[in-house]
Amino acid sequence: MRAHRPRPVRVRDEKVTMREQLxxxxxxxxxxxxxxxxxxxxxxxxxxxxPGEGLLRVAVATDYNAPALATLKTNFSNTATLTGDIREVPTEQILASAGLRSTEPVLVVGGPPCTPFSKSGFWLEQKRESRDPNASLLDEYVRVVRDSRPEAFVLENVQGLTYKTHRAQFDRLLRALGELGYNPQWKVLLAADYGVPQLRRRVFVVGRRDGEKFEFPEPTHSGWSERDRKIDVTKVPHVTASQAFADLPKLVPLSDDEIVDGVYGELASEVPPGQNYLWHTDRYAGRDHFEWRSRYWTFLLRLDPNRPSTTLQAQPGPWVGPFHWENVRTASGDERARRLRVKEMLRLMSFPDDFKIDGTRVEVQRQLGNAVPLELGKAVVKALMTQLGYLHSHRATSELIFA
Incomplete structure (x- = not known):
C-alpha cells in the first residue's frame, strides 16, 4: 500500500484548509x-x-483477532493497532493510541462481530432468542461514539440484525445512537448494486453529529438477485464472476486444498454452474441422492459465470460453496470441482490484487468472508463525506475495472 501524504482538505465551510488527513x-x-x-x-x-488522494486516514484500528489485525497492519503501515476485547479497552486508550482527543475523529467506523445475528447459528437456542453475549458489542460501539464524539459514524453488520428475532437489540442500538444526537439512518444494501461481483446483503447504520439526515447512495448497477427479478435498464448490469476473473492467470499450480474431494467429491463435480445439491434430487437431472431442501442452499453450490457470486462464506464446511464453475483433474485423472483461489476471492470482494493476507487459503477466506466489500463500503463513505461537505458531488464511473 502507498504511504500517506498530507494534502489540503476542503472543510465544510470552505474557508479553512489544513495540511493533515482527517x-x-x-x-x-x-x-x-x-x-x-x-x-x-x-x-x-x-x-x-x-488508492485515492488520502482525504481520510485510519488513525487507529482495534480488534480481538490478532491474525486479522496483522493483515490490517501489513496493508496499513501507518495505522496504530490495538488487539484486545473492546469491553476491556477504554475509549481514552483507543484515542490516545492515535494521538487524538474527544471530538477530533471525523468518523468512527466498524462492524461488530456478526455471529449473533447471522443465519449461520440459528439452530442454537441462545442465538434464536438473541441471547448471544457478543451482542453486547453493539453497546460498546455506542460507548465509543458517545465518548469520542466523531463528526459521523458508519456501522455495518449482517442483514440478520434487522430481523424480528433481533429487533429489540437493533431498536436499542438505534435509540441509543439517537439519544446522542446522531439521527441514525439505516438501510440494507446489496453489494452487487454498487459494482461488487457478489450478491452480499449488509445493513449499514449511519449518523451525523449535527443531526442532519444521511441519504444513502443510489445503486449504480442492477440485475436480478435471489429476491428481485426487476432490472433497472438505466443502470450498469451487475458485474459477473467471469468478468471479475477475466484477466487472472489460469495456468497456476493446483494445490490439494483447492480440490473438492471425498464423500461428495464426484457429486460436486457433476453439479452444473449456478446449481447446488438440488441438482441431485428427484426434481433435477442429476442423481437422486438428496431429499428436496434437506441442506443449506450453499451445499455443493457452483458459481454461475454469468452472474455475481453468492456470498463468500467466512467459515464454510468442506462441501459448502460457492465453488468455481470449472472442474479440474486430479493426479489420478478424476474430474473434481475446485475451491476459489485467493486472487479470485479478492476479486469477489472488489479488493485490490495487491492486498496481502498471510496464512492458508482457509485462513484467507475466513478473513475476507468477514470483511466489507471495498466498493460497497466506499460508496457509503463517499456519500457521507460528500454530504458532510468534504467531497464534491460527482457521477460515478459506469465501468468496473479490475487491475
Whole structure:
C-alpha cells in the first residue's frame, strides 16, 4: 500500500484548509475492508486499484483477532493497532493510541462481530432468542461514539440484525445512537448494486453529529438477485464472476486444498454452474441422492459465470460453496470441482490484487468472508463525506475495472 501524504482538505465551510488527513477510528476492524473503503473514499469510483488522494486516514484500528489485525497492519503501515476485547479497552486508550482527543475523529467506523445475528447459528437456542453475549458489542460501539464524539459514524453488520428475532437489540442500538444526537439512518444494501461481483446483503447504520439526515447512495448497477427479478435498464448490469476473473492467470499450480474431494467429491463435480445439491434430487437431472431442501442452499453450490457470486462464506464446511464453475483433474485423472483461489476471492470482494493476507487459503477466506466489500463500503463513505461537505458531488464511473 502507498504511504500517506498530507494534502489540503476542503472543510465544510470552505474557508479553512489544513495540511493533515482527517483521522478515523476503526472498531472491530478485522482484515480492514471498511478501513480500505475509508482510505479510498475519494478514489475514482469502481476502480479497485485507485488508492485515492488520502482525504481520510485510519488513525487507529482495534480488534480481538490478532491474525486479522496483522493483515490490517501489513496493508496499513501507518495505522496504530490495538488487539484486545473492546469491553476491556477504554475509549481514552483507543484515542490516545492515535494521538487524538474527544471530538477530533471525523468518523468512527466498524462492524461488530456478526455471529449473533447471522443465519449461520440459528439452530442454537441462545442465538434464536438473541441471547448471544457478543451482542453486547453493539453497546460498546455506542460507548465509543458517545465518548469520542466523531463528526459521523458508519456501522455495518449482517442483514440478520434487522430481523424480528433481533429487533429489540437493533431498536436499542438505534435509540441509543439517537439519544446522542446522531439521527441514525439505516438501510440494507446489496453489494452487487454498487459494482461488487457478489450478491452480499449488509445493513449499514449511519449518523451525523449535527443531526442532519444521511441519504444513502443510489445503486449504480442492477440485475436480478435471489429476491428481485426487476432490472433497472438505466443502470450498469451487475458485474459477473467471469468478468471479475477475466484477466487472472489460469495456468497456476493446483494445490490439494483447492480440490473438492471425498464423500461428495464426484457429486460436486457433476453439479452444473449456478446449481447446488438440488441438482441431485428427484426434481433435477442429476442423481437422486438428496431429499428436496434437506441442506443449506450453499451445499455443493457452483458459481454461475454469468452472474455475481453468492456470498463468500467466512467459515464454510468442506462441501459448502460457492465453488468455481470449472472442474479440474486430479493426479489420478478424476474430474473434481475446485475451491476459489485467493486472487479470485479478492476479486469477489472488489479488493485490490495487491492486498496481502498471510496464512492458508482457509485462513484467507475466513478473513475476507468477514470483511466489507471495498466498493460497497466506499460508496457509503463517499456519500457521507460528500454530504458532510468534504467531497464534491460527482457521477460515478459506469465501468468496473479490475487491475
Amino acid at each position: 483521522p478515523v477510528v476503526s472498531l472491530f476492524s478485522g482484515a480492514g475492508g471498511l478501513d480500505l473503503a475509508v482510505e479510498r473514499a475519494d478514489a475514482q469510483a469502481l476502480v479497485s486499484n485507485d
